[in-house]
Amino acid sequence: MKTYAEMTREELQGEKDRLQARYDKYMSQNLDLNMARGKPSVEQEEASIEMLDILNSRSNLNTEEGMDVLNYGNLTGLKETKRLFSEILEVPEEKIVIGGNSSLNMMFDYLMQCYAMGAGEGLEPWVLQGGCKFLCPSPGYDRHFGIAEYLGLELIPVPMTDIGPDMDLVEELAKDPKVKGMFCVPKYANPTGQSYSDETVKRIATMEAAPDFRVIWDNAYVIHDLTGRHDDVLDLLSECEKVGNPDRAVLFASTSKVTFPGAGVAVLAANEDNLKWILKRMDKQTIGSDKINQLRHVRYFSNGLPDVKAHMDTLAGIITPHFNVVLASFERKLRPRDICSWTNPNGGYFISLDCMEGTATRVYNLCKECGVTLTTVGATFPYGKDPKDSNIRIAPTYPSLEDLAIATDVLCIAIRLAALEKLLND
């Protein structure tokens, strides 16, 4: 089978006509399919549904330390919740603070604190320093970039590689004292699905940077393996401690993609001084997060990490077929044309697809017109602008396998049509 590069103009035109006919057929079907957000499916929710039966009016509602979870109190989280996350994150309990239902909320609040009050005792607030910048490995998570943009920080894109952000560039950029930090999804990154190498983690810990440079280490997919293979990522907190930069990083995670997306438990972890600084704020911000939901989680995973891992295996059994539908379709329909590339991650929630440069927006629109919603092109880049107009984030979890097969077929047709339009117009 010829690649598009090998085809004559006539062959390309013939291919385009054939695909256009298939596209038109889909157009007539009034599809309404969505691959835009990394949203767990109903089957995934069902896998946790018995968590709703864990606590009822007849339950013992005291923690292992004898605290009544219904009442006020407990700023940093229940001891048993910390222990569970300590096992999941491989971070000591005493570094952990439990939050509400959203790790995004914890990140926002932390960055807001750095911005308005400074990143630590005696450090000038970013708002008063003016002109502060933040490194954004791209493609990355749009909601990360959204926080920094809201705070008026300048977003600096850094290309992602298959072992993390381009560290030569990061090291160069971080020398600027106005560069105040970096967003990282170190494991099964959103959206590339790739993980940071040990060298990347060590370089982040060691590099020269401002004293108030802060890495937002969003370990959202820390236990979210999909395949037999799984990636291992070094713990940045201890790496930073080792090299004398203990305050460089703050870790975030949640059970949003373990139990219930809208009602999980979020967590942060940090070294001593950062923790003190964060708790100084939280002590004024709240009396404490929802302890009933914390207890529900720890009682549901009563054996700790082994229960969580078994649960994640169940989820992988649900999710992996979704990934496989997309990947098999890409392999069959796109690989032979040699017009794009995509990632095949060992875990996480996304496949990152790079279309032919300059065609991603066209692909998005072709899909949209046909009733297939993709993540907005550019969303994975700072300011929503993909400089190559090439990247599309595929979120295969939410649609049913049947819908996903159709949506992926439409997507493959759109990718090929957009490439053909470009090749024929050049």
Next chain:
Amino acid sequence: MKTYAEMTREELQGEKDRLQARYDKYMSQNLDLNMARGKPSVEQEEASIEMLDILNSRSNLNTEEGMDVLNYGNLTGLKETKRLFSEILEVPEEKIVIGGNSSLNMMFDYLMQCYAMGAGEGLEPWVLQGGCKFLCPSPGYDRHFGIAEYLGLELIPVPMTDIGPDMDLVEELAKDPKVKGMFCVPKYANPTGQSYSDETVKRIATMEAAPDFRVIWDNAYVIHDLTGRHDDVLDLLSECEKVGNPDRAVLFASTSKVTFPGAGVAVLAANEDNLKWILKRMDKQTIGSDKINQLRHVRYFSNGLPDVKAHMDTLAGIITPHFNVVLASFERKLRPRDICSWTNPNGGYFISLDCMEGTATRVYNLCKECGVTLTTVGATFPYGKDPKDSNIRIAPTYPSLEDLAIATDVLCIAIRLAALEKLLND
């Protein structure tokens, strides 16, 4: 019976000796009693305990609009949650935003936004204006003052009267463009238990103030009646709208003292422009708060306000006897001595006691040494300093009636001892 003012020095000394003997007797009992925080009792929690049975794995987990509460989505709150709070707060649904489990958290986040990003579109952030001040009706809620102090605002005390803060002084102070707002607990105020008169509310709405002056209208006790009598307070949001100051106020409330203190549902309400400004921040801060807990609440109060009111009547039946133990004891043991005054509120969580000037710290310490913990003296004033060393906030809800009777007896002895020490030393 003679008041202390009518007693001779010898009579005072005799009284002191008698009380000292009773105090010493308590000292030997190793008491451990706490009247410090406005914490609901276990019986109050029990009154809501069946809320834990409302949702389980067999429940319909869709909202009335068909949204799955387990998954992501819904920034501002479920339609049915807004409707419930609309009835409770007497504020239109479209002004309402639902939060997590803590209204304090919503207040903190709002004030942080005003501080770091400004109080509205085009308004300079308070942090950049520098030297901003906040009015603190006192005695008031220590956690309010804590937020403003954390942000480095200058706290300006304003004396409370039995119809709200001293409005002559508020009007005068608010003319200063650096004065950026005021904390108000308009109904059954913390700690006085008194409510704002219509005139007070109207004067707050109408007075001259900076364009970014914001009233934190913490309606924490909006339906928390204790007696047959109940106070009515005007809606500040609509009063502000009427007089052309629509952005002056933001309202906060929660079910922390309706259902579960640690796992209730918090809410804010604001007029159009404030709401837009707040949501602009929240849209970056979170995907949405815990919808399962929202659904649990609205299903528990399935008939809306009548169910909530019946529930509050049940709670009043539990709480009122606690107030009565304290008030009856004060009436019998303190009234005849004419050395202090206290409030007798129609609702809320506190009794505010004014001891003889200059003796509150001594009363606190006498109680403390005897194993009875009171709210820290001064906590109800900015910077934790009561200028008259007189006010003590009594929180009668949490201890059992038996414990409360003992604690109150110790307190009355301490109040009288401290007064006698002062009178004998003068």
